Amino acid sequence: MTIGAVIAGYAALRTVPSLLPEKLELEALDRPKGFRRFIAGETSGSFDAFVGLDSPDSVDVAARKAAAIERVSADICGALYGDLDMSNARIPLASFSDYYCPFCRVQTKSFADMTSKMPDQVAIAWHELPLLGDSSNLAAKAALAAKRQGAYVAFQERLMTSPFQATPEYLARLSEDLGVDGEQLVADMESPEVARELENSAALAQVFAFVGTPALVIGRTVVQGQVSDRMIRKIIDLEREEGWDLACVSA
């Protein structure tokens, strides 16, 4: 009897929490129009709109930021999903992450896994949102520069698993490892195109009022923080049912 109870109790403890259904609650957003937000416990609290860690902006920087916000607001879906190929009824995902945010590492891997497992159902656009200081900025720029040489994913993979902070020396070694032209990489890192890409991602983060990373937009649903794969699949299904491009049409 006792043994049975012990075993049953243990089994229940192990399995029950994962069996409890997660609730899929959505809340329409005022801005940007047509989008909605997944309500996930603690992350849906009242944070100030996204702030970032940079020091107070100079006039020049402020102007560039304002321009970026205007730019992405004019075509939100375009800015979010870029030139993703959405034929074959694929649902687009936009992932915003920072290489030095612990949960981003987990979440990014899980998205990458998901896209490789069901390539006919989802397509993913990666956005660099470096919020955590110099190393984050450096790593984000390096990944975007590597993208210009077709090595974004390889760089992303290595940076995500790197156990230490990115430094110029580390990036040089990394490009050598991955067969990327190091000089070109450094040049691209400081290029206006990379800067513009970062500005766009930051502007999108501001438009969607992200409080931090990781953040995700699935079709027209905004998800903040790390959520289970199961929930993401649920949202993907919902987007497919209801038509994710509603937001893009109305925008």
Place this chain on the structure above:
Amino acid sequence: MKGAVSQIWAGLLSIVLGCVIILAAAGADAAESESVSNPAVTARLISAENGIAPDAASVSLGLALEYGEGWKGYWRTPGEVGLAPEINWSGSTNLKSAELLWPAPERFEAFGIENFGYSGQVVLPIRARLEDAGQPLELRARVSLLTCSTVCVPHDFELSLALPQGVGIDTNSARQIATYADRVPAVPENSDIRISVTALDARDSALIVVATSDTPFDEVDVFPEFGPLVTFGKPDIRLDRDRTELWAQIPINAWTEEHAEPSVTIADTARAITAPITLTSDPPAPPFSSANPRTSLLKVVAVAAIAFLGGLILNVMPCVLPVLSIKLTSVLKATGQTRQMTRNGFLFSALGVLAFVWALAAVLLFLQWIGVSVGWGMQFQNPVFVTLMFMVITVFAANLFGAFEITLPAALQDRLGASNARAGYISDFGTGLLAAILATPCSAPFLGTAITFALAGTSLDVIVIFTALGLGLALPYLVIAARPELVTRLPRPGRWMLLVRILLGGLLLATAAWLLFVLVGVAGGRAAAFITSLTAVFIVAASIPQANQWVRRAVLSACVFLAIFGAGLTSTPDRTTPGVDATSHWQDFEPLGIARRVSEGETVFVDVTADWCLTCKANKSLVLDRDPVRARLRGGSVIAMQADWTRPDDNIARFLERYDRYGIPFNIVFGPGSPSGIALPEILTPQAVLDALDTASVRSLVSE
């Protein structure tokens, strides 16, 4: 009288009112900033002084942080990822310098990333110096800090606090600052913790720290700081018996030679020390067993129940089944036994089982006490033990095949008063003993948990749980002892008994063959051949009917004597045939490389096995060496490590101990998704292995 009462009341009332007014005044004057608050963190700047006293050149400040439920912030060294809080004081007036002090951090582990920081409440004390002593201070602090729960939210806010000229202490703030200032690690001169060695273990890619303390360590942790380019995994911390000596091995995940001022922080429950260190390259060996937590009574009872069940299950494991055959034959042979005799016989067998588990518990406790690492089934690592077991089982098998009759020496029989029954009881006792001994290499399901728990607990835990285990193992004997008539249901002796004897003899021979195989692993082929020939001589000597009694006895004793000493002498020092060959997908076991490999995104499967572990063999042939698991382990996406524990190995024993295991089989999967490892059950299933590999590994990011 009435007047006196009302006077007292009035007095009390005025005291209460007075207090309220004082409190209100203190509140109004409280030396703290307005607070910035959101679900992740509430932050305030506090000051111990209400005002700047004349001639005061410094002031004690604090950044009071209260993290929301589930949120955490970071230490000055955040770990692999994360960001330490920063304060920019520009815009303050009359501030010369402000030094942020860091209370000892907590260790957080999420998805394999080791982070150091704070949760709940913390005050970061700030030592501020004034430009002009005694003049008012205006503070403007621009605070940047990172908080993470399932999302990482950076915060960037400003706190301001003005301290006019004046005197007075904000007791509340002063107390808070003092509390956390106490938790700031002391400098070596002011602490009873001394770091004696910090060595780089290049071979194992780990940092070794040795420290001593006058007062015993309690909940201790070690945080090395080597700058942002060096990161470490989770430390393996060991304390000696009286907990005043500490040895820690911290795996290195990333390393560079450039680190300006390396330091090590040792944090104990109520004290901490940060000391600059000098690295040596001469790592001292691990001296102690690891510190184990104490356990509750309820848990002991629950685990005892599991041990009982585990013992019961052991009866049907391949190790014990042959012994039941010995017992069964003895029952079959004994015709015309009384009910009482049968009952006593089985009771003696049960006692034999218990005697062994108690003896084992005593030996284990003794070994633990003298500081030897112990494990379930480890006696099979001893060539002398395996030799004796092999001889006993082979002789029993020969007996079953009718080579000779086992009789106790005449002298012993005489001393027992010629009572056949009593001599029988001794052999019954021996049967139980043998069953229990042979049961040890079969770590059945449940049993691993129970033994592990017992060995990690107190002496009493060990005795209670081993007794429960023995009772479980002895239950079949106890059942027959309770209902001896069950035996009488067996058919009358006849030809069928001959068949049963041969069948059971076959089982024993198979066991003997397995023991020989173990012996080859433990002592080498030469020793095994030597022991086999000795055993053959023994059996031949025993089965020649005409032999002189004295000669026979001399030969038999010589065989046993030679076997015991020969096993040790002839055994080869190293395994000539290691379990891991060059062409296999199994690699050598390197426990300290695991953290580094995982941090590089690789998945590692560890199989701890031994020749004497039958369950390990079953796992190997039924699951690990069979598709789809074999294909997965060979596929290149997983590093498969095999740790062979056939012979004693400190590295393996320590590895098991770190995961609170004392017996094998032990299989565990590490990967980016499970850096602290997913331990698999003793009996593997392909699905369990594949699931664990899936959870642990993170598929390549390639193919968008």
